[in-house]
Amino acid sequence: MLDPTSSLAEGRRAYAASDWSGALAQLSAAREQTSLDAEDISTLARAAWWLGRVPESLAFAEEAFRAFLDADRSVDAAMTALQLGLLWVTRGDLTIGNAWVHRARRLLADEPDGPAHAYLAYLDASFAMMFEGGSEWDEHVDRLADLAVRFADPAVEALALAVQGLATLRRGDCAQGFALLDEAMLPVLAGRLPVEWAGDIYCTVIHVSHELADFRRMEGWTRATERWCAQFGSEAIYTGICRVHRIELRSARGEWTDAEESIARECADLAGGNPWVAGEGFYQLGELRRRRGDRAGAREAFAHARSSGIDPQPGEALLLLDEGDATGARTLLTLSLAERDALARVRLLRATVDVALASGDREGAESAAAELRRAADRFGSPGFATWSAHADGMLALADGDHASALAALRRAEASFRTDRQQYELARVLLLEAQAHEMAGDAAAARAAHDQARGILDRMGARVAEGVAPAPADGPLTPREREVLALVAEGAGNREVAQRLFISEKTVGRHLANVYLKIGVGTRTAAAAWWHAQQVAGDPGDASGAHHAGGPVPGSA
Incomplete structure (x- = not known):
């Protein structure tokens, strides 16, 4: 028979040395032979969490909660309940997560204020920002700030800075908001917070950096946290949404070799436990496929995103624009814009300008561009x-x-x-x-x-861009050849403008230049010249390479 005392000691030593597998194995062996106290069961839960074995971690944490209650340690039981609430919410199960938070609130109601109350205030503030409008989170933010002053605890200070930063960002002061979030990250990287809460602050910073398109900050903190995690040999700190954003960051840099496979794998892993985050992953997968020219694959991924509760815009609209359906693209964006708040609308506005121009709606394009300018100024x-x-x-x-x-x-x-x-x-x-x-x-x-x-x-x-630039001695510019190719097919000026996403006035100007350069005076003569060049295989022509239904170069 194994000596439970020896296994217990070995498990504790393994955990202290960041040997998560050894800790889990030894503590589990000791647990089979004897009853563990609440602290050792909590250690089991954390070891399983570091290994990414979340269901086991949750089960051990619930066992630790009951053990703390049995030992009449209400505050420790409440802290365990708060940890469980956090983990369930990050897995996407708000109902169970909120139930654990309410249980913690009940246990703390009769206890004097302490650090545990700060963790409760942090979750209350975070949930209010996620699910409530207006400024209902202010009382929780103020409560946490007061607790941070009263209790000199680095973890409480970090939690307070994090929610203050989020509140400040939502009020439109990006510079001060990010300064507070950056400061909140310092105790995280110094190892002054319990790891689950450190992971939540980190992923909050990454997510809000993504939301506000601050890619430099997003990349900087990602690198810093990757170095921090490397010392523990685990990526458990990254919640699902962080994994999706990390892949997106690599994709934005052009690191596409394994990006599609990585995103697909993350979506499969997350679909059962956190459909919302899986939906975000499916959206990124759709965007990657669209940009690679895989329209069928992009459409499938966007459909999965929608079924997971994520509105796949502007990617789905830009996919329609790629296919020449500017009207359909405009409809999708109009519906999405109507349902989003001021901050969430920003991500759609650049595509709205693109689609409005493709639809011949100059006024709509200017309106979207003006709103984007105001947002850039407001949020800094x-x-x-x-x-x-x-x-x-x-x-x-x-x-x-x-x-x-x-x-x-x-x-x-x-x-x-x-x-x-x-x-x-x-x-x-x-x-x-x-x-x-x-x-x-x-x-x-x-x-x-x-x-x-x-x-x-x-x-x-792949970006639909019409023809390649002409040789230096070719008579027509690339855009002039595009216009003439469509005219030779029988398209009128309006159709040419719609298909190339330019104004009719611009089409007329290009045609006037064409007539002058090739020495003709009518559309019929110009079309005849084009067909003659095609038959002759002139190196200055487009060789049929125009993209009749695609967007203006660089538009999607």
């Missing part, structure tokens, strides 16, 4: 400012104002380069190529186009 988000510059560039380009387009697009380009968002960078470069072409600078247009194509080819991405 560098990511929102970049999206706004991108949208302004598209708007100016559609108006034929190449100088304003280039000024805005270059601001977006600089930010996307800094953030290493390769796909977004390529989209902007393709638009810059059009602006240079419009300005008559063929060399600059070719350079921007070639740089964009190099990025997209390395990533395996």
Whole structure:
């Protein structure tokens, strides 16, 4: 027979040495031979949690809760109940999570204030921000701030800073909000918090950085926490939503080699326990597939996201735009915008500008671009400012104002380069190529186009962009060849404008240039010239490479 005393001692030593497997094995062996006290059962729960064996961890934690109650340790039982509430909520089961929090609240009701009350206030504030409108969370934030002053506990201080940061961000002060969240992360990385709560603060920072498009902060804290987790040999601290955002971050950098497989695996793992987070994963999977040109796969992933409770916009709308259905795309975005709050609307506005221009709705495009400018100013988000510059560039380009387009697009380009968002960078470069072409600078247009194509080819991405730039001695510019190719098919100016997502006025201007360059005076003569070039296989023609139903270069 095994000596339970020896196994217990070995299990405790293993846990202290961050040997989670050894701790779980030895403590489990001791538990089979004798009754463990509540502290050792709690250690079992944490060892299982570090190994990612969450169901076992939850079962052990419930056993520890009962053991603390039996020992008349109400505060310890309440802390265990709060831990269980947190873990159930992060798994996506709000009903069970809230039940455990209410149980903790009942146990603490007759206890004098202490650190456990701070953990309760943290959950109350966090839940209020997630599920309640207005500023109902203020009383919980104030309560936690008071407890942080009264109890000199690094963990309580970190919890208080985290909810203060979130509240400040939601009021529109991004600089101060992120400063508070950054400060909250310091005790997390110093190991001053219980690991489950450290994981929640970390994932809160990552999620809100993503929500406010602050990719530099998102990447910086991700790297820091990856280093922190490496010393423990575990990634258990990352909740499902964090895993999805980490994959998204790698995808944005162009690290697509294993991204699709990783996202699909995460979605499968999360679907049963946390459908909301699985839905976020399916959305990212749809976006990756759309950008790779796998429209059927993207549609399937977006459908899974929707069935999981996630509105798959703007990706689903942009998929329709890729397929030439600007009207359908506009309908989806209009419905989604009506259902979202001011912050959540921001993520849809750049696509709304794109789709409105494709639909010939110049007023709608300007309205969305103006709202995006206001959001960038209100929230002080560098990511929102970049999206706004991108949208302004598209708007100016559609108006034929190449100088304003280039000024805005270059601001977006600089930010996307800094953030290493390769796909977004390529989209902007393709638009810059059009602006240079419009300005008559063929060399600059070719350079921007070639740089964009190099990025997209390395990533395996597809962006519908019409024809490639013409050889230097070709008579027509790339856009002129696109317009003429469609005219030769019998399309009128309105249809050409709709299919290339430019204004009818711009179509007329391109046709006037075409007539002058090839020495004709009518559409019929121009179409005949085009067909003759096709038959002759002239290297300056488009060789049928135009994209009749796709979006303007870099638009999706």
